[in-house]
Amino acid sequence: MQRIGTVQRFDPDRGFGFLHSPQSPADVFFHVRDFDRRQGPPRVGLAVTFEEIHVGGKGPRAMAVRPVGQASASTASRTPRPAIAPAARDTRHAPGTPSASLPLFLAALALELALLATGVVRAALPAMALALLPALNLVTFWLYWHDKDAAQRGAWRVQENTLHMLSLAGGWPAAWWAQQLLRHKSRKPAFRHTYWATVVGHLVLLAGWIAARAWPVLA
Numbered sequence: 001m002q003r004i005g006t007v008q009r010f011d012p013d014r015g016f017g018f019l020h021s022p023q024s025p026a027d028v029f030f031h032v033r034d035f036d037r038r039q040g041p042p043r044v045g046l047a048v049t050f051e052e053i054h055v056g057g058k059g060p061r062a063m064a065v066r067p068v069g070q071a072s073a074s075t076a077s078r079t080p081r082p083a084i085a086p087a088a089r090d091t092r093h094a095p096g097t098p099s100a101s102l103p104l105f106l107a108a109l110a111l112e113l114a115l116l117a118t119g120v121v122r123a124a125l126p127a128m129a130l131a132l133l134p135a136l137n138l139v140t141f142w143l144y145w146h147d148k149d150a151a152q153r154g155a156w157r158v159q160e161n162t163l164h165m166l167s168l169a170g171g172w173p174a175a176w177w178a179q180q181l182l183r184h185k186s187r188k189p190a191f192r193h194t195y196w197a198t199v200v201g202h203l204v205l206l207a208g209w210i211a212a213r214a215w216p217v218l219a
Helices: 084-093 102-121 127-153 160-181 189-218
Strands: 002-011 016-020 028-031 047-054 060-067
Touching: 028 047, 028 127, 102 160, 102 189, 127 160, 160 189
Parallel strands: 028 060
Antiparallel strands: 002 016, 002 047, 016 028, 047 060
């Protein structure tokens, strides 16, 4: 159902906001990927048209959000535009598309597996630690999903420090996949830099632990 409203609030860091429309009983949630940004990003007070939908009892959501007076998708499709720009944008942000950090992730994962194998052979890692790693990664992935869902609903978020601590403890592989598959936290350079710092920190701590425990055996 098409409606007219205004941008009530918008968080550029989280990439979502809310619209107010006299035709809707509550503020309408919208995500930046559903906003036509040919005339610039969303801003408070901007008049827009949108399609209101209701999914899963989470309240109204806006799709196809466009500034008032902007050409519709059908009209815009007749305007010649470079074909390469939309294709590049869609490929870069398509769900499940591995980012350019894939080689770095695979290298870190190979090092992690090598360290774990060394720890097992040298009896330097307790069996409980190995058993908890899969559970830790499952919890990490779930918290990423929960945080993304909370961001879309405007609910209480998971602290970034919590996500980083889980990565440091060994949940970094699940964190990487969550960032790629859920498209969550993957566009914030500061978060990504800290994430890779936790990966390096985890590998250094794991190598140090194994070396310290295996040293008497090697001696």
